[in-house]
Amino acid sequence: MDRKAFFLIAALAAAPAAAQRTEAQLECRFTGTDFVYDCALRLERGATPIEGARVTVGADMPSMPMAHHVRPVEAKPGAAPGEYRFRLALEMPGEWAVKLRLDGPVREQLVLRYEFDDKGARPAVRRARK
Numbered sequence: 199m200d201r202k203a204f205f206l207i208a209a210l211a212a213a214p215a216a217a218q219r220t221e222a223q224l225e226c227r228f229t230g231t232d233f234v235y236d237c238a239l240r241l242e243r244g245a246t247p248i249e250g251a252r253v254t255v256g257a258d259m260p261s262m263p264m265a266h267h268v269r270p271v272e273a274k275p276g277a278a279p280g281e282y283r284f285r286l287a288l289e290m291p292g293e294w295a296v297k298l299r300l301d302g303p304v305r306e307q308l309v310l311r312y313e314f315d316d317k318g319a320r321p322a323v324r325r326a327r328k
């Protein structure tokens with residue numbers, strides 16, 4: 199092949215690499231039962247929803263290693279592309295590390311740190327160490 203064609207192919211192959219990071223967004227609603235949450239997870243890569251993934255969700259508390267035993271649950275596909283839904287039964291409010299294992303089109307493990315209370319969940323704020 200000539201040089202121009204080779205350069206074009208190389209450029210196309212290189213372009214997606216920068217966009218390969220998996221983005222995960224989590225929204226959890228408190229169910230009213232201690233400490234059970236209905237969660238919707240959005241997965242995308244380079245603004246493209248990740249569809250057809252098998253998502254297993256576990257959780258533990260970074261501040262209390264080995265203290266909790268939350269049984270991992272399997273997420274179900276949601277209504278929107280790249281959306282997955284699951285119910286998370288935690289053992290107390292506070293900061294939890296939500297552990298996602300992705301299988302299928304994307305094989306990856308992600309850890310999302312979220313603060314859970316009776317209003318729902320939001321990303322845990324990193325406090326600067328003194």
Ligand SMILES: [Cu+2]
Binds near residue numbers: 259262290
């Ligand atoms: Cu705890």
